[in-house]
Amino acid sequence: MKHIKTLTGANLANSAVKGGCGECQTSCQSACKTSCTVANQQCENK
Amino acid sequence: MVLDVNSGAVHTVDQLVYDVLDFYPEKDKHQTASLLQGKYKSEEIMEVIGEIDQLIGQGLLYSKEKYLEHEAFKNKETVVKALCLHIAHDCNIRCRYCFASQGDFKGERTMMSADVGKKAIDFLLNKSGNRRNLEVDFFGGEPLMNFDVVKEIVAYGREKEKEYGKNIRFTMTTNGVALNDDNMKYINENMHNVVLSIDGRKEINDYMRYTVNGEGTYDVILPKLFKMAELRNHENYYVRGTFTKHNLDFAEDVLHLADLGFKQISVEPVVATDEHDYAIKEEDLQIVARQYEYLAEQCISRKKEGKEFNFFHFMIDLNQGPCVIKRLLGCGAGAEYLAVTPEGELYPCHQFVGNDKFKLGSVIEGSLDMSMHNEFANAHVYNKESCNECWAKFYCSGGCHANAYNFNNNIYEPYKIGCEMEKKRIECALMIQAKLMEEE
Numbered sequence: 063m064k065h066i067k068t069l070t071g072a073n074l075a076n077s078a079v080k081g082g083c084g085e086c087q088t089s090c091q092s093a094c095k096t097s098c099t100v101a102n103q104q105c106e107n108k
Numbered sequence: 109m110v111l112d113v114n115s116g117a118v119h120t121v122d123q124l125v126y127d128v129l130d131f132y133p134e135k136d137k138h139q140t141a142s143l144l145q146g147k148y149k150s151e152e153i154m155e156v157i158g159e160i161d162q163l164i165g166q167g168l169l170y171s172k173e174k175y176l177e178h179e180a181f182k183n184k185e186t187v188v189k190a191l192c193l194h195i196a197h198d199c200n201i202r203c204r205y206c207f208a209s210q211g212d213f214k215g216e217r218t219m220m221s222a223d224v225g226k227k228a229i230d231f232l233l234n235k236s237g238n239r240r241n242l243e244v245d246f247f248g249g250e251p252l253m254n255f256d257v258v259k260e261i262v263a264y265g266r267e268k269e270k271e272y273g274k275n276i277r278f279t280m281t282t283n284g285v286a287l288n289d290d291n292m293k294y295i296n297e298n299m300h301n302v303v304l305s306i307d308g309r310k311e312i313n314d315y316m317r318y319t320v321n322g323e324g325t326y327d328v329i330l331p332k333l334f335k336m337a338e339l340r341n342h343e344n345y346y347v348r349g350t351f352t353k354h355n356l357d358f359a360e361d362v363l364h365l366a367d368l369g370f371k372q373i374s375v376e377p378v379v380a381t382d383e384h385d386y387a388i389k390e391e392d393l394q395i396v397a398r399q400y401e402y403l404a405e406q407c408i409s410r411k412k413e414g415k416e417f418n419f420f421h422f423m424i425d426l427n428q429g430p431c432v433i434k435r436l437l438g439c440g441a442g443a444e445y446l447a448v449t450p451e452g453e454l455y456p457c458h459q460f461v462g463n464d465k466f467k468l469g470s471v472i473e474g475s476l477d478m479s480m481h482n483e484f485a486n487a488h489v490y491n492k493e494s495c496n497e498c499w500a501k502f503y504c505s506g507g508c509h510a511n512a513y514n515f516n517n518n519i520y521e522p523y524k525i526g527c528e529m530e531k532k533r534i535e536c537a538l539m540i541q542a543k544l545m546e547e548e
């Protein structure tokens with residue numbers, strides 16, 4: 063493509079297929095304790 | 109940069125695409141072309157529309173979603189998988205902004221007994237269903253003030269996890285004052301992660317964090333925290349600070365910690381209502397936003413110079429982050445994650461402790477108020493009106509319930525100032541990724 067460059071085509075819909083196992087870290091336990099970012103957690107079921 | 113909210117796809121685009129997207133696909137291609145006539149050639153506009161159509165066809169732009177109806181979401185079993193143990197409702201320092209009321213959570217200064225701690229482990233093992241990976245955080249007050257009990261609980265957990273076929277990850281949050289060679293050795297052998305509190309520059313840290321005698325903690329803790337980071341090979345730890353209205357130039361605090369050699373850094377905004385002199389208010393948001401942008405630029409330039417560090421809120425993996433099911437549910441407080449007081453009472457999270465209205469059970473009795481548990485489990489992005497239309501909903505997942513309650517008296521109504529700061533952080537995180545990927 064000339065005008066658009068796709069940096070990531072990561073499709074969240076695909077992540078739902080194997081998703082929801084719940085084995086990943088609870089968001090608030092890691093380093094925040096007062097604010098919440100979930101997207102920086104790691105998947106345990108790659 | 110263009111983010112397709114529902115798919116998570118990220119694209120960099122030229123100005124022409126930006127302008128076309130102002131109209132297309134809401135208006136058809138001929139209408140779009142005529143609206144932009146004079147600014148661009150018709151064939152260029154059609155070329156861009158062709159590219160946009162291609163991405164729409166691939167589900168990478170204007171994608172639709174039905175996650176709420178997805179089987180993985182509907183069938184998700186909500187079990188308790190993480191506990192925050194308030195091992196000590198007492199603290200060896202005083203912090204101006206402490207939400208725990210300087211360690212006692214507005215109650216007596218008390219310590220958790222080993223018996224209560226063991227019952228908490230039993231509770232977790234019994235309520236965690238099929239979940240294998242469990243988490244137990246030692247929190248306070250200051251957990252090092254009750255360290256023998258920490259050790260007893262860890263030993264018990266290690267014994268019991270085998271019996272139940274589970275994997276417990278222990279973590280600890282400490283102000284670092286009482287760290288010594290012995291407890292550091294133990295922590296490094298037994299704790300999966302450790303959060304070490306320091307706010308940044310000496311004068312900033314010492315204004316907010318001081319001993320009972322009023323002396324700043326910086327000089328005491330810094331060598332200990334650095335030794336801890338070294339012993340942990342600069343992995344699986346965070347130095348964590350809080351910034352307030354008194355240091356709105358907080359990027360300097362993050363960079364100060366990076367200059368000291370720390371590699372895993374989290375510095376985040378204080379959460380305080382307007383009557384506090386250190387509270388961050390709406391009028392401060394512009395300065396805060398500029399600081400995040402400056403910090404993001406620094407992250408990029410330092411990475412190029414080989415002096416990279418991780419800033420917790422800028423860490424977003426565009427290719428392999430958490431699944432969308434996790435992203436709908438957020439932090440898990442009150443549902444997957446509960447806090448336990450020294451007396452064994454359960455609360456939705458550490459920030460609700462002390463508010464009797466939110467007492468939702470007891471590890472001594474093994475009880476859990478399922479109606480409150482369900483209320484928290486249902487506090488996902490689709491049930492929060494202001495999240496529905498927000499582009500950041502799959503990154504922050506609806507924000508912090510405690511903040512929502514503290515500001516709006518409603519866990520379903522997010523804390524607006526927090527949202528604005530979070531959106532800026534995500535924007536910066538995406539920008540960092542985009543710039544680094546573009547240059548690769």
